[in-house]
Amino acid sequence: MTPPKDIDSRVTELARSVSNSLNLSTSPTLNFHSPPTSFKQRGSFTDGGSGSTPGLSSISWKQLKPFDSKDIKVLLLENVNQTGVDILKAKGYQVEALKSSLPEDQLIERIKDVQVIGIRSKTKLTERVLSHAKNLIVIGCFCIGTNQVDLQYAAQQGIAVFNSPFSNSRSVAELVIAEIIALARQLTDRSMELHSGTWNKVSKGCWEIRGKTLGIVGYGHIGSQLSVLAESMGMSVIYYDVINLMGLGTARQVASLDELLDQADFVTLHVPETQDTKNLIGKTQLEKMKDGSYLLNNARGSVVDIPALIEAMRSGKIAGAALDVYPNEPAGNGDYFNNDLNTWARDLRSLKNLILTPHIGGSTEEAQSAIGVEVSEALVRYVNEGASLGAVNMPEVTLRSLTLEEPDSLRVIYIHKNVPGVLRQVNAVLAHHNVEKQNTDSRGEVAYLMADISDVREEEIKDLWQSLEELSSRIRTRVLY
Numbered sequence: 001m002t003p004p005k006d007i008d009s010r011v012t013e014l015a016r017s018v019s020n021s022l023n024l025s026t027s028p029t030l031n032f033h034s035p036p037t038s039f040k041q042r043g044s045f046t047d048g049g050s051g052s053t054p055g056l057s058s059i060s061w062k063q064l065k066p067f068d069s070k071d072i073k074v075l076l077l078e079n080v081n082q083t084g085v086d087i088l089k090a091k092g093y094q095v096e097a098l099k100s101s102l103p104e105d106q107l108i109e110r111i112k113d114v115q116v117i118g119i120r121s122k123t124k125l126t127e128r129v130l131s132h133a134k135n136l137i138v139i140g141c142f143c144i145g146t147n148q149v150d151l152q153y154a155a156q157q158g159i160a161v162f163n164s165p166f167s168n169s170r171s172v173a174e175l176v177i178a179e180i181i182a183l184a185r186q187l188t189d190r191s192m193e194l195h196s197g198t199w200n201k202v203s204k205g206c207w208e209i210r211g212k213t214l215g216i217v218g219y220g221h222i223g224s225q226l227s228v229l230a231e232s233m234g235m236s237v238i239y240y241d242v243i244n245l246m247g248l249g250t251a252r253q254v255a256s257l258d259e260l261l262d263q264a265d266f267v268t269l270h271v272p273e274t275q276d277t278k279n280l281i282g283k284t285q286l287e288k289m290k291d292g293s294y295l296l297n298n299a300r301g302s303v304v305d306i307p308a309l310i311e312a313m314r315s316g317k318i319a320g321a322a323l324d325v326y327p328n329e330p331a332g333n334g335d336y337f338n339n340d341l342n343t344w345a346r347d348l349r350s351l352k353n354l355i356l357t358p359h360i361g362g363s364t365e366e367a368q369s370a371i372g373v374e375v376s377e378a379l380v381r382y383v384n385e386g387a388s389l390g391a392v393n394m395p396e397v398t399l400r401s402l403t404l405e406e407p408d409s410l411r412v413i414y415i416h417k418n419v420p421g422v423l424r425q426v427n428a429v430l431a432h433h434n435v436e437k438q439n440t441d442s443r444g445e446v447a448y449l450m451a452d453i454s455d456v457r458e459e460e461i462k463d464l465w466q467s468l469e470e471l472s473s474r475i476r477t478r479v480l481y
């Protein structure tokens with residue numbers, strides 16, 4: 001990727017103006033430099049880059065940026081994985097990475113200054129904090145969940161939020177494989193017995209997993225990974241999903257949950273938490289499972305009716321279970337897994353051949369590293385190209401990249417209130433130019449418009465930006481070129 005170049009003084013003010021409307025009046029310290037000396041002379045961007053079209057490797061993609069990227073300030077909190085830090089630094093951004101989260105007053109001070117913030121689960125980006133974030137355009141949650149961010153308020157301010165929901169799929173799938181074998185061999189019981197000095201060599205009720213049937217409920221990112229791993233160990237795989245999905249290997253989709261419960265020796269859950277999946281496995285479903293079968297839940301705590309599971313295990317109907325997730329989970333590490341947290345905790349803990357883990361399904365070094373890469377790349381795509389694919393609080397919009405064959409083209413991003421008549425007004429502004437391509441989508445109260453327009457003279461850019469800024473529907477205008 002071509003490093004960003006300073007522009008000459010002629011266009012410095014212009015670049016400041018068009019880069020990010022909310023930055024302008026509020027941050028006198030900002031010093032945007034781009035675009036390159038001539039609006040027409042671009043650095044070549046030939047690696048296909050984010051947002052490029054696959055298979056068009058001979059095309060020179062134009063790197064969009066309304067700024068010199070070294071002026072993009074990024075604050076990373078909570079020890080974001082080094083992979084993520086490296087990607088952002090490699091783009092030339094000014095990156096400050098702190099090991100911990102910040103107290104709210106310090107956070108408010110620091111967030112005023114930055115265009116990008118990266119957090120994990122401890123930093124709370126509330127309306128109060130975000131109301132001070134006048135320069136912020138994007139938040140990266142280097143984790144799975146986004147509950148720590150006021151997503152709606154962020155969207156209303158034109159601040160996109162990205163996370164990494166699928167970077168740990170492989171880690172979960174591998175844990176499930178370990179649990180299947182451990183349950184089949186009563187491994188954790190034997191280990192605990194020997195830890196307490198008891199030698200208990202038994203083979204009764206212990207099985208190989210080869211030839212057994214694994215029933216996967218939810219054949220998404222994790223379920224399908226698991227399917228491949230299980231088959232490679234000689235298991236026969238069936239799965240149930242609410243949508244029709246092609247099975248990997250020889251895995252076979254069954255028509256109903258009941259059919260799966262009827263056939264599977266091991267039932268493993270990989271569905272999201274929704275109204276439909278609440279207590280998906282309760283008393284009735286447990287009764288439908290094979291005698292002496294096993295249940296594994298690494299999805300969400302609400303999916304299994306745990307008191308019903310306790311009964312089914314006590315009766316011997318279920319020979320073993322593995323739980324990684326619970327209806328209530330403590331906020332931090334410590335001796336909290338008791339009846340104050342969940343009324344049945346003591347009963348659960350007393351059961352044999354039950355593997356209890358503290359929501360560690362996705363907790364591996366590899367997953368943390370993959371999260372760093374995924375979120376950082378999403379941040380770069382959003383900052384440099386405006387692509388909102390994967391945003392959790394904004395409409396997902398992208399366009400294929402501009403090429404060097406389109407030297408006088410630029411990209412307009414107009415985040416606006418989702419009210420009638422906006423497109424007509426925006427198109428009236430853009431109508432003076434040739435709109436090469438345009439994409440718009442809405443999500444709740446917020447809409448996101450992206451348009452690539454050509455034949456734009458350098459001196460017209462500020463007017464264009466200004467006209468969009470003056471529309472009453474405006475939340476945020478960005479012009480990238």
Ligand SMILES: NC(=O)c1ccc[n+]([C@@H]2O[C@H](COP(=O)([O-])OP(=O)(O)OC[C@H]3O[C@@H](n4cnc5c(N)ncnc54)[C@H](O)[C@@H]3O)[C@@H](O)[C@H]2O)c1
Pocket residue numbers: 144165166168169172217218219220221222223240241242243270271272273274276277298299300324325359360361362363
């Ligand atoms: N234990 C952990 O640390 C950990 C880590 C990552 C993910 N998870 C959880 O694992 C679950 C699955 O994650 P994923 O990444 O595979 O999700 P995904 O979205 O890729 O797949 C979920 C699948 O479930 C299907 N589904 C939805 N409702 C269903 C229903 N009622 N019955 C049957 N199928 C249904 C969907 O069609 C989809 O194919 C999620 O709940 C996620 O939160 C847990």
